[in-house]
Amino acid sequence: MQVYLPIAEMSVDALLILALGGGVGFLSGLFGVGGGFIMTPLLILVGIPSPVAVATSANQTMGASVSGLIAHWRRGNVDVKMGLVLLAGGLVGSLAGVRIFRWLRAIGQVDLVVSLFYVVILGTVGGLMVVESARAILRRRHKVRQKLHQHLWMHGLPLKLRFRASRLYISVIPPAMIGLVIGFLSAVMGVGGGFILVPAMIYLLGMPTGVVIGTSLFQVVFVTANVTLLQAIENHSVDVVLALLLMVGAVAGAQFGAQMGGRLRGEEMRGLLGMLVLAVATQLAVDLFRVPEQLYTLGPLL
Amino acid sequence: MSGARPRRPLRLRLRGLAAALLAGLAAWLAAAPARAQALLADLSQNQLGITTGFTGAQLLLFGAIEGGGDILVVARGPNHDIVVRRKARVAGIWVNGLEARYREIPSYYAVIGTAPAHDILPEDVRRRLGIGIDSLPLLARGPGAADPGFTEALVTLKRTEGLYGENEVEFALLAGRLFQTRIALPDTVLTGRYMIEVHLVRDRAVVQTVTLPLTVRREGLGAEIWRFAREFELLYGLGAILLAALAGWLGSILFRR
Secondary structure, three states: OOEEEOOOOEEHHHHHHHHHHHHHHHHHHHHHOHHHHHHHHHHHHHHOHHHHHHHHHHHHHHHHHHHHHHHHHHOOOOOOHHHHHHHHHHHHHHHHHHEEEEEHHOOOOOOHHHHHHHHHHHHHHHHHHHHHHHHHHHHHHHHOOOOOOOOHHHHHHHOOEEEEEOOOEEEHHHHHHHHHHHHHHHHHHHOOHHHHHHHHHHHHHHHOHHHHHHHHHHHHHHHHHHHHHHHHHHOOOOOOHHHHHHHHHHHHHHHHHHHOOOOOOHHOOOOOOOOHHHHHHHHHHHHHHHOOOOOOEEEEEE | OOOOOOOOOOOHHHHHHHHHHHHHHHHHHHHHOOOOOOOOOEEEEEEEEEHHHOOOOEEEEEEOOOOEEEEEEEOOEEEEEEEEEEEEEOOOEEEEEEEEEEEEEEOOOOEEOOOOOOHHHHHHHHHHHHHHHHHOOOEEEEEOOOOOOHHHHHHHHHHHHHEEEEOOOOOOEEEEEEEEEEEEEEOOOOOEEEEEEEEEEEEEEEEEEEEEEEEEEEEEHHHHHHHHHHHHHHHHHEEEEEEEEHHHHHHHHHHOO
């Protein structure tokens, strides 16, 4: 069944988009991530112009994250104070990101930059995840004890605040900076950024794992909402028809994923997610180096 | 296909018929080559709506000629500005390098005829009337302007998208008098005013031209969404957020664990 996307200005097979949303939703339910980092490249692969893919994927990620946030909020797993500090950075970062995105689009380098960001960020994060989970699996066998959290130099910076829910007394500068970077990536890549935010909160801020997912979802929901709004205003590239189709698929897919996810151990799951992230990065890297089928491309003059 | 097509009102069709009869009568009375109405042509529709189910359209162009000759049909879409970019290898990866910019070029262009235009028209006439892709004023500007490869690529890419074409569809001429062909519009056509010129060619000269307008516009829900996204960008953005929040909330209710 063909559906004409009003903003992308092209027709797509509705069933294909539903299946895509379902598949990504399944993975996001399985691994507890938003799935934006798989969604954007897949949408581009299907032929959706990258500005629309990035903006709509942010919109879709927001919808997927709202469900998760509600669930974690009920259980009291959200450190609101920490979330607000992250968000403050995130709003500034996403504003800068959308502006830069617009400029890149005008000079015709948006596809390249989106791909490069994906390759570098996903490659690094995926690699780290695989290594870390392998270590964790080994550690489980050898029963080595770990400290609650380590104190890093940056925790001693000025503007210290007490984060009761996270049992931390640290400077607000590191979380605000992390929020800023995630906000920027969210605007340029159309991701929620949970897959970077979660490890950053654990390893850089030393937050207890119980509140990490909930707090990260808090930041993701509001930053992707901000990205959606800014992309709609600056680039006119949010396609609500596409977003709705993706969300319907994703909501259903996420439930199956979550059921499957219950059967896997945490470190095994992180290892699998790491491999998935690496696979996406490798695919995009290969595309960057391969001789393009079309040497010339047409684009609107902005 | 785009659902129910608006048909031409009966009044107009009758007027066309009356014109045809009058032309025949005039020709018969004068007993001379019919100059007034040697060519009649019309489109199956003069409005095309892009709806949510739009996957492209085939418009029927039909008509009649009196006294023989060749027919050339030129269809032009609204002008637009476009940029052609060439990828180049930088440090091993392929990036967009040189570009050429084109302003005010037809977004859609198709020629269909009973014979190739350069066989039946003198070259200067053909170029002046803009019949044939090579007669389009595709003026390149910018860093790549000096390289003819950009303009070639522009034409090739437009052709593969079905937006430029030369004799891509059949042209049927029955008994040397009645003709019929199709104007093929892909799903990527721009909205706006299209002009379809039908030329009657005799003895290497255009003896008569009929111009048929066609309006392509967005219709239905998709049109409303597009317009809303442009005119009320803030509200549209807030709406998109609300929609996502609602979908997420519904999801969490439906599958409460």
